[in-house]
Amino acid sequence: MRTRLWIxxxxxxxxxxxxxxxxxxxxxxxxxxxxxxxxxxxPEDIEAQVxxxxxxxxxFFAKRFSAVEFADYRNGVYxxxxxxxxxxxxxxxxxxxxxxxxxxxxxxETPFANGKTYADCFDNGxxxxxxxxxxxxxxxxxxxxxxxxxNRCRESNGEQPLGYKKGAIASISAYMAxxxxxxxxxxxxxxxxxxxxxxxxxxFFYSKRxxxxxxxxxxxxxxxxxxxxxxVLGPALGQATGFPVYRSKWMELGTLHRRYAGCNxxxxxLPFAAQSTEYRNLEYFQSVxxxxxxxxxxxxxx
Amino acid sequence: xxxxxxxxxxxxxTVLLGVLPGCGDSATDLPASDTASAVSETGIENTDxxxxxxxxxxxxxxxxxxxxxxxxxxxxxxxxxxxWTTTADLLAQAEQALEEGELERANELSVELxxxxxxxxxxxxxxxxxxxxxxxx
Numbered sequence: 001m002r003t004r005l006w007i008x009x010x011x012x013x014x015x016x017x018x019x020x021x022x023x024x025x026x027x028x029x030x031x032x033x034x035x036x037x038x039x040x041x042x043p044e045d046i047e048a049q050v051x052x053x054x055x056x057x058x059x060f061f062a063k064r065f066s067a068v069e070f071a072d073y074r075n076g077v078y079x080x081x082x083x084x085x086x087x088x089x090x091x092x093x094x095x096x097x098x099x100x101x102x103x104x105x106x107x108x109e110t111p112f113a114n115g116k117t118y119a120d121c122f123d124n125g126x127x128x129x130x131x132x133x134x135x136x137x138x139x140x141x142x143x144x145x146x147x148x149x150x151n152r153c154r155e156s157n158g159e160q161p162l163g164y165k166k167g168a169i170a171s172i173s174a175y176m177a178x179x180x181x182x183x184x185x186x187x188x189x190x191x192x193x194x195x196x197x198x199x200x201x202x203x204f205f206y207s208k209r210x211x212x213x214x215x216x217x218x219x220x221x222x223x224x225x226x227x228x229x230x231x232v233l234g235p236a237l238g239q240a241t242g243f244p245v246y247r248s249k250w251m252e253l254g255t256l257h258r259r260y261a262g263c264n265x266x267x268x269x270l271p272f273a274a275q276s277t278e279y280r281n282l283e284y285f286q287s288v289x290x291x292x293x294x295x296x297x298x299x300x301x302x
Numbered sequence: 303x304x305x306x307x308x309x310x311x312x313x314x315x316t317v318l319l320g321v322l323p324g325c326g327d328s329a330t331d332l333p334a335s336d337t338a339s340a341v342s343e344t345g346i347e348n349t350d351x352x353x354x355x356x357x358x359x360x361x362x363x364x365x366x367x368x369x370x371x372x373x374x375x376x377x378x379x380x381x382x383x384x385x386w387t388t389t390a391d392l393l394a395q396a397e398q399a400l401e402e403g404e405l406e407r408a409n410e411l412s413v414e415l416x417x418x419x420x421x422x423x424x425x426x427x428x429x430x431x432x433x434x435x436x437x438x439x
Contacts, residue, residue, distance in 0.1 A: 060438040206436040207429035211386045211418065215429075217436045270385035278383060 043190055050189045050198065050288060057289045060221060061237045074241040074293045076301060077234035080225045084232060088300060097174060097246035097298045100253045104175030107168055112157040118172065121153035130180035131295050134284045135187060136194035143197050143280040146173055147255055151275075164274035165258035170244040174253055177244065177297035184294055185241055187287045201285025204278055205236070210269030216282075219263075231302065240287045242299035253298065256283055360405040368412040369396055372419040379422030384429065386422050389415060 041049070061073065065080060072079040078088045108118050108126065119125040123132070133146040147169050151161040162169040189198045205216045219228075220236035227233070243256040250258075257279045261271035272278045373393065379385050396411035 056438055203433050207433040208425060208436075209384060209429070211388050211421075213425065215433070215436050217438075221438065222436075265387055268387045270380060270387055272383070 041192065041195070046189055046192070046195045050195070053202070054289060054291055058237060058292075061224075061235055065225060065235070071293065073235060073238035073290070074296045075299075076238060076242060077232050079238070080235065081232045084302070091300045095246070095298075096248075096300055097244075097253055100171045100246070101174050101178050101298060103168075104171035104173070104178075107172050108175050112154070112159050114157050116157050118150065118153055121156070122149070126176055127179045128183060130177040130297065131183035131185050134280065134287055136189070136191070136197055136284065138191055138193065141193050142277065143201075143284045145257075145275065145280055145283055146176060147257070148275050148280065150176075164255060165261070166250070166252055166254045170253040170255050170258075173255065174244045174298035177295060180295045182294045182296070184292070185287060186291050187284065189288060197281045198285055198288060200278070201281035201283070204282045205285055209264060210267035212267040214267040216263070219267075236286065236289065238290050238293050240283060240290050241293050241295055242297045242301070244298050245301045246298065247301050249302065360409055362400060362405060362408075365396075365400055365405065365408050365412050368409075368416055369393070369400070372412060372416040375416070375419035375423050379419060379426055382423075382426040382430075384422050384426035386418060389418050389422070392418065 058070070061068070062070070068079050075085075075088075078085040111117050119127075123129055130146060133149065134143050136142070137144045147164055150169055150172055151164070155161055162172075189195050208215045208218070216236065219233050220239070224233050224235045240256060243259070244253045245259070246253050247259075255274065257274035260279050260282065261274065264271040376385065376389055376393070392411055392415040396408050396415055399405075399408035399411055
């Protein structure tokens with residue numbers, strides 16, 4: 001009798017396993033547990049959790065596109081689609097953003113009314129520093145992106161801030177990025193406050209939005225490499241390294257936050273303002289996920 | 303006879319475990335998330351706002367009340383960062399139709415607006431609680 005009872009229990013457990021009853025209790029729940037641990041933690045714990053996030057994130061793409069070399073993810077969709085890559089390489093022979101970079105250099109070097117320049121606001125005179133952005137400013141308690149730093153530099157020198165999506169700010173950002181090509185991106189998450197901002201960005205990335213009910217992850221992880229109409233969806237890994245970009249659709253340079261707003265509108269979600277806390281935290285999260293890749297902005301995209 | 307009894311017991315236990323809340327999710331790289339499934343996840347399809355227009359009295363005051371309720375929901379959705387781009391036009395069209403006395407059209411638009419407003423608030427709640435489900439495993 002007891003034997004039969006055990007047979008019954010074991011049979012149930014095996015069948016239940018087939019239904020996925022224990023999926024939630026497997027080791028795969030680590031990212032969830034990690035995401036929920038947003039309370040105060042030791043810096044080494046935070047770093048360990050962020051490293052695990054990076055491992056899971058990058059591991060997803062390594063498994064999905066096993067033939068793609070890690071370093072190539074900085075080239076966005078052109079790392080995945082050979083036909084698009086060929087066209088892109090041809091475009092890059094005469095980069096459409098070249099004049100904008102020149103304009104950016106001129107703007108960067110033009111003194112403000114008080115005689116100072118952008119170089120006075122940044123480490124190393126603003127040269128070869130793009131890889132240090134975004135970062136979490138512990139004093140201000142917020143994520144600082146390069147474009148935000150450019151405008152704060154202007155404001156601290158008595159100048160009006162620039163629009164955040166295109167135009168002069170994109171040109172200045174492009175010039176600064178061009179001086180940082182091939183520098184390693186490795187943003188840190190070193191405090192509770194930074195971890196909170198990072199987790200807010202992470203939550204944004206994985207949250208479904210808009211009437212189409214898509215998250216960033218839905219398009220740029222789950223269906224990355226597949227086509228939406230004529231376009232191949234690029235991988236989320238490496239998206240932050242190449243901005244600002246010259247998009248053929250825009251016919252001009254634009255910033256990452258301009259692209260974020262465009263993505264949100266594509267899924268019929270109301271976009272946030274460029275350089276809003278939400279988008280800055282998202283950029284921070286995406287940049288952390290792209291650790292180990294190198295800067296290659298500005299670049300050209302469809 | 304006994305064997306049949308034990309097989310039945312096993313099947314019953316299996317079904318019970320599978321039906322228990324949260325027990326039936328199977329792990330995949332990323333959970334399915336097409337619009338249809340998402341609509342089902344958020345329970346939008348279960349709302350009673352899809353009622354036939356003939357069930358709704360074409361009364362300007364009632365339509366105004368529906369619009370006011372929808373606007374309240376829209377504010378909740380927007381405040382939580384989950385506003386939709388589709389609602390502003392709907393609201394403007396509904397208000398215009400109401401102003402021009404096209405009650406049937408105003409009613410259709412206000413009902414659609416209510417559905418979308420409710421869906422955006424449900425999406426906000428759903429995302430707040432379930433966003434981690436999208437993390438690859």
